[in-house]
Amino acid sequence: MKGNLKKVFRFKTFYILLAIALFMLPTTLYMPSQAQSRAIVTAIGIDKTEDNLYEVTLAVITPKSGGQVGGGSMVETGTGQTVAIAMHLLSINFGKKLGLQHCDSIIMSDDVLKDDITNVLDYFIRTNNLTSDANLINCPKSAKELITQGASSQASSVANINDIIQYNNDFLYSTNVTIYEFYNRYFSEAGAIYMPIIELEGEKNILDSYDTKTQDNEGGSDSQSSSSSSLSSNSSSSNSSSSDSESSNSGASNSKDSSGSTSSGGDATNSSKLTSNGKCAVIKKGVKIREISENERIALNILSKNSDKGIIGTSNFTEGALNNATIIMQLVNKDLSVKGYFENGKPKIKFDVDMIVKPDEIIMDKMDLDAITGLTSFMTPKLKQALIDNINKCINELIENMKTYQTDILFVYDNLNRFHHKELENFLNTLEDKSDYLNYVDFETNINIRGKI
Amino acid sequence: MKKMLTSRQTAMLLFMSIISLKFLVFPALISKYSQKDSYIVVFLFLLFEIMVMFFILMFIKKYPNLTFKEVLSNTFGEVFSKIIYIVLFIYFLFKTLLLIKETHNYFLEAIFDELSWWFFILPLTIFITYVMTKNIKILARTIEILFWFLVVSVGISFVAPLYNIDLLNIFPVFENGVYPIFNAMFYSVFSFGDYLLLILFMGKIKFEKSTVKKIMSYMIFCLIFITIFYIVFVALFNNSGINHILAISDISVRSGYPYSQEKLDWLAILIWTIALLFQIGFYALVTKNCFDEIIKIKNKMIPALIISSVLFVFSMILYLNLELTLKIATSIPFIISALVIQIAIPLILLICFIVLKCKKFEDKNNANNEMILENKNIERTNQKNKKNTTKKGGARV
Numbered sequence: 001m002k003g004n005l006k007k008v009f010r011f012k013t014f015y016i017l018l019a020i021a022l023f024m025l026p027t028t029l030y031m032p033s034q035a036q037s038r039a040i041v042t043a044i045g046i047d048k049t050e051d052n053l054y055e056v057t058l059a060v061i062t063p064k065s066g067g068q069v070g071g072g073s074m075v076e077t078g079t080g081q082t083v084a085i086a087m088h089l090l091s092i093n094f095g096k097k098l099g100l101q102h103c104d105s106i107i108m109s110d111d112v113l114k115d116d117i118t119n120v121l122d123y124f125i126r127t128n129n130l131t132s133d134a135n136l137i138n139c140p141k142s143a144k145e146l147i148t149q150g151a152s153s154q155a156s157s158v159a160n161i162n163d164i165i166q167y168n169n170d171f172l173y174s175t176n177v178t179i180y181e182f183y184n185r186y187f188s189e190a191g192a193i194y195m196p197i198i199e200l201e202g203e204k205n206i207l208d209s210y211d212t213k214t215q216d217n218e219g220g221s222d223s224q225s226s227s228s229s230s231l232s233s234n235s236s237s238s239n240s241s242s243s244d245s246e247s248s249n250s251g252a253s254n255s256k257d258s259s260g261s262t263s264s265g266g267d268a269t270n271s272s273k274l275t276s277n278g279k280c281a282v283i284k285k286g287v288k289i290r291e292i293s294e295n296e297r298i299a300l301n302i303l304s305k306n307s308d309k310g311i312i313g314t315s316n317f318t319e320g321a322l323n324n325a326t327i328i329m330q331l332v333n334k335d336l337s338v339k340g341y342f343e344n345g346k347p348k349i350k351f352d353v354d355m356i357v358k359p360d361e362i363i364m365d366k367m368d369l370d371a372i373t374g375l376t377s378f379m380t381p382k383l384k385q386a387l388i389d390n391i392n393k394c395i396n397e398l399i400e401n402m403k404t405y406q407t408d409i410l411f412v413y414d415n416l417n418r419f420h421h422k423e424l425e426n427f428l429n430t431l432e433d434k435s436d437y438l439n440y441v442d443f444e445t446n447i448n449i450r451g452k453i
Numbered sequence: 454m455k456k457m458l459t460s461r462q463t464a465m466l467l468f469m470s471i472i473s474l475k476f477l478v479f480p481a482l483i484s485k486y487s488q489k490d491s492y493i494v495v496f497l498f499l500l501f502e503i504m505v506m507f508f509i510l511m512f513i514k515k516y517p518n519l520t521f522k523e524v525l526s527n528t529f530g531e532v533f534s535k536i537i538y539i540v541l542f543i544y545f546l547f548k549t550l551l552l553i554k555e556t557h558n559y560f561l562e563a564i565f566d567e568l569s570w571w572f573f574i575l576p577l578t579i580f581i582t583y584v585m586t587k588n589i590k591i592l593a594r595t596i597e598i599l600f601w602f603l604v605v606s607v608g609i610s611f612v613a614p615l616y617n618i619d620l621l622n623i624f625p626v627f628e629n630g631v632y633p634i635f636n637a638m639f640y641s642v643f644s645f646g647d648y649l650l651l652i653l654f655m656g657k658i659k660f661e662k663s664t665v666k667k668i669m670s671y672m673i674f675c676l677i678f679i680t681i682f683y684i685v686f687v688a689l690f691n692n693s694g695i696n697h698i699l700a701i702s703d704i705s706v707r708s709g710y711p712y713s714q715e716k717l718d719w720l721a722i723l724i725w726t727i728a729l730l731f732q733i734g735f736y737a738l739v740t741k742n743c744f745d746e747i748i749k750i751k752n753k754m755i756p757a758l759i760i761s762s763v764l765f766v767f768s769m770i771l772y773l774n775l776e777l778t779l780k781i782a783t784s785i786p787f788i789i790s791a792l793v794i795q796i797a798i799p800l801i802l803l804i805c806f807i808v809l810k811c812k813k814f815e816d817k818n819n820a821n822n823e824m825i826l827e828n829k830n831i832e833r834t835n836q837k838n839k840k841n842t843t844k845k846g847g848a849r850v
Contacts, residue, residue: 016583020576027572038566097566125696133706180693187692305619418624 039096041103042073043150043161044134045143046083046120048111053079054120056086057144062096075148083123100127105161106134106179107143107198113281113288118186121179135165136177138197138281138288149200149274164276165196186286189417189434190408194292194300197279282407289405292398299398301331302391302447303351303410308334311360314386321370322362322378329387330360332452340415342423348442349412351395357387358452379451388447395445403438412441457657460664462593464671465600466735467506467650471499471675473732474548474644476607476701476725477555478779480686484694486637489628491694492683494637498645499676505648505799506672510665512806513655520656521802522746527812528805535747537801541649542743544794546760547782549736550767551643553577554778556729563702563722574768577733578761584734585741585757589657592735599727606724608678610705611685622688639792643782646795652802653739698775701725737764 008014045057057077076094080086091098112120117136124134139146150161165176177195185193278297282289292300301310313328335354342348359378362371402409416424428434458466475495483491516524525534556577561568584592627634651668658664685704690697697703705721737760744756771777781787 012583012586016579019579023575023579099566180690180696183693183696184691417628418621421625421628 037096038099039091039094040099040101043105043107043147044100044103045107045109045139045147046112047109047143048114049079053081054083054086054112055079055144056083056090057147058090058098059147059150060094060098061102075144077144083120087123100124100134103134105137105165107137107139107146107161109143110138110140110288112143113138113283116286117283118183118286121182124179125183133178133180135161136179136182136195137161137165138195138283140197140199140291142200145200146198146274161198161274164198164274168196168276168278168280182283188414190411190413192282192284192289192407192409194280194409195283195288196276197281197291198274198276199279201273201275282405282409284405284407289407290401293401295394296398296401298391299394300409302334302353302355303336303338303395303398303445305336305338307331312355312357312387312391314383314390317383317386319380319382320378321368321373322383323364323366323368325371326361326363327359327378327383328361329357329449332356332358338415340412340418340420342416342420342427343442345423345427346442347412347416347420347424347427347437347440348444349410349415350444350446352446354448354450356450356452377451377453379449384449384451387449391447392445395443399443406435406438408438412438416441457588457590457659458593458654459659460661460667461671462590462597463651463654463658463664464668465596466589466593466654467647467668468600468604468671468675469596469728469732470650470735471502471647471672472607472679473552473728473736474555475679476682477559478698478700478775479641479644480683480700481695481698482779482783483637483641483683484687484690486640487633488692488694489623489687490626490634491637491687492623492680493626494634494641495683496676496680497634498638498641499679502645502648503669503672503676506651507665507669508799509648509651509655509802510668512802513651513658513660514665515806516655516809517658517660518656521652523656524802524805524809528808529801537798538743538746540794541653541798542740542747544649544791545736545740545743546763546767548643549581549733549740550764550771551778551782552729552733552736553764553768554771554775556733558775559699559702559725559729562699564726570769574765578765580730581733581737581764582754582757582761585737585760586753587738589738589742592731592738596731599731603724603728604678606720607701607728610701610721610724611682614689614704615685618685618688620684620688622691623684639788640783642788642795643791646791649795649798650739652798653742737761 039058040061041058042061043059045059047055047057049055055077056079057075060074060076062074076090078086078090078093080089087098106121106124108117108120121136146161168176177193182193182195185191280292280297280300282292298310298312301307302312308331310331311328312331313326315326317325317327333356337352339350339352340347341350357377357379362378364371398410401407413424427440428437431437431440480491483494487494519527522534522538525537553574557568557570557573560573682701682704686694686697686700689704702721702725741756741760744760748756750756771781
C-alpha cells in the first residue's frame, strides 16, 4: 500500500490534478444549486397591449434541486416597453434567472406582427441563453391564451405546438420558421416568408385555472403582482381549477391595471384546443401581410420541395363507374424541379411536378359496385385533366396574390439569383420599382399526375 | 534525440492546429466580409498553405536532420536566428492567447451559464504549465489516440444537418465580385499560417519515403474537411452567418429540426471542449519551444512558468475580452505584421535552401547522417554486448 502511494506521489500528474481539485472542490461546493435559481422557459408568447407595450407570456418549468422537475408548468406574464424589459421584470418576479435553452416556440399575435418584428426578436438573437432552434409562430388573437392553453393540456405545450409545426414542415409546406431562417429571408432581396399559424378553437377561458401574475413596468418600477399565491403545479391540477383558486384569482384575472398590463379572465371551461388547419401567414420585411387561402395552401403543398403528403381532388366528375363523384386523391410521391432562367432578358421560372396519387375517397350519390374496386386508380386522361385544372387554379391564385402583394413566397428571386445573378441584376436595373419584379416574371408549371393502386 | 515525430503524428498535429481557430469565431468574421463566399476564402487560403507546406516538406526531405534553428544559424548567423525565434514566440503567444479567449467565450456561451474569469483561467494556467513541461512527442501520442475520435465526432456534428440544408444557398458565387474574398482573406490572416508549425518541426520528424505523401494526404483531407464545414455554415446561416460566433455548436443546434438535431449539441460541446484544450496546450508548447531557442534554461519548469505567467497577465489585461482580442487580431498593424511573418519565414527558408545548396551543404548533411547512423550502430552493439555479459554474469551467481 505504502509502496503504491509512493509511486503515485512520484507522478507530476498527481500534483497537477491535486492542485486543480483543491481549487475546484471548495468553489464547486460553495456554489448554490443552479436548479433552484433557474426557471426553464419552454415557450414564449408576445402580445401588444392597448398602450403599445409588449406583453410577454412565458410557459415555465421550475426544477427543484436533485434533478426533479417538481414545480410543474406555470404561465407568467409581464409587460414592458421592450421585450428585454418585460423579460427582466419576469425574471425579478420569478426570483429566478430565465433559462431559454429549452424554449422551442416564440408565438406572436397579429398586433405584434403589425410592425417589423426584428425589434421583438432582437433580444433573442443577442441572448446567449437561447441556444435551441426556436420556431416563430403566429397566433392571430392572443399569444398569451395560446401559451396558457398549451401549458394546461395533458401534454406539454411545446410538444403540442411543435408537433403541429413539425408535421407541417415535414409534410406540407415547410413552414418551420426559426429565428435565423427569418433573418435569412429578412435580409434577402425578396424578404418574404410564410409563418405557421396556430389558433385556439372553441371555448378558451382556461386562464382562470392559473394564477397569472400581472406586472407593471411603467417607468421601470417594480411589478405589481395582483396575486402572489402559488401557481397550479401541473396540467391535471390546473384543469380541475378548484373554486378556491378561482375565487382568489378572480380579482387578478379580470383586472386591468392603470399601466395597461392585463390578465384574461372568464369562466373556467377548458374545451378549447390548439388548431392549425395548415394555415400560414405571409410575412414581408417583418410585417404580416396576409393569410394564405385554402387554395394557395394546396398550391404551396405541391410547389414545396419538402412536402410529400397532401390531398388533391375534384368534384362533379362523371366517367365510367364514377357518376357525379367527388374524388379525393392522396399524394403518394412527388418529384419537383424548379428552374429559374432568363429568355430574351425576361425572367422565367418553371415548375415541373411529377406526382403519384392514389384514390383516397370517392363520394357519389349512388355507389356503383365498379367504383369500390381496388383494382384501378381511376386515373383516366379525363380525371387527370380535371385534377390538373384544379391544381392550376390553385397555383394561379397563389401567383396572382404573390404579384399583387409583392410577396415572393415561392423564392423566385433566390432561384434566379443563384445561377443568373448578373442577368437578374441587369433586369432589376431596368425596373422603376425593383420590389415589383414578380409582375415581370413568367411562371410556367408542368404537372404530370400518375395513378397508383 | 532529434527525431521525435512520426509523419502521421506530424500530420495529425498540423491538422488539429489548422482547425483550431476556424470553427468558432472565424466563420462569423469571414462572413462579415465575404458573406456567401466564405468557403472560397477558406479554400483558397488552405490551398496556399498546403502548397507552402509542400515546399517545406521538400526542404525537410533534402535536409532531414537540420532544425530550423540550425538552418538559420548556418545561413544567417546566431543573432538573426534568435530574432526570428523572438518573432515566432510573439506570434504563437498571441495565437495561444486568442485560443484561450475563444475557449473562454465558448465555455461562457455554450457550456456554463455563469463563469467567473478566475474559475476559468486559474485551472487552465495550471494545465498549460503542465503541458509545457512535456515533450512534443507526448502530445503527438495523445493526438494519435484521440485524432479519429475527434475528427469523426466533429464531422458528424456538422455533416448530420446536411440533409436538412438547401446546399444551393451557397449560390451565387462571387455575388459582390472578387474584392470581398480578398478583403476577408486580409482580415482573417491571423487564423491561417499554420505551415509555420511545420517549419518549427524541422529536424524533429522521422523522415521516410512516404512522409511527404502521408502529410500531404492529411492536409488535403483537412482542406476538404474545413471547406465542407464552411459550405454547411454558409448554406445553413446564409445572410445571418455574422451572428454565429459559436459556429460549430450553432450548426449542430440550428438546423431546423428542433428535436432530432438538438441532441447533437452535446457532441459538439463535449468534443470541441477536448479539442480546444488540446489546441491550447499544443500552441503553448510550441510557444515554449520558441522560447527555448531564444534563452536556454535547463529546468523545464522555469520557461513554462514564465510563459504561463505572461499568458495569465495578458489574459487579465485583455480581461478575457473577445471583442478586444479580435479588435487587435483584425487591426491593420497586426494583420500586416502577421502577414509579413507568414510570408517572410517561408521566403527566408527559400533563401536558406538556395544558400545551403550553393554551399553544397547536402553532402555534409549526408555525411553527418552516415556518421550518426554509424554511431548509433556502435552504441547498439555495445549495449547488446553489455546486456549479454550481465545476463551471463547473473547466471553464474
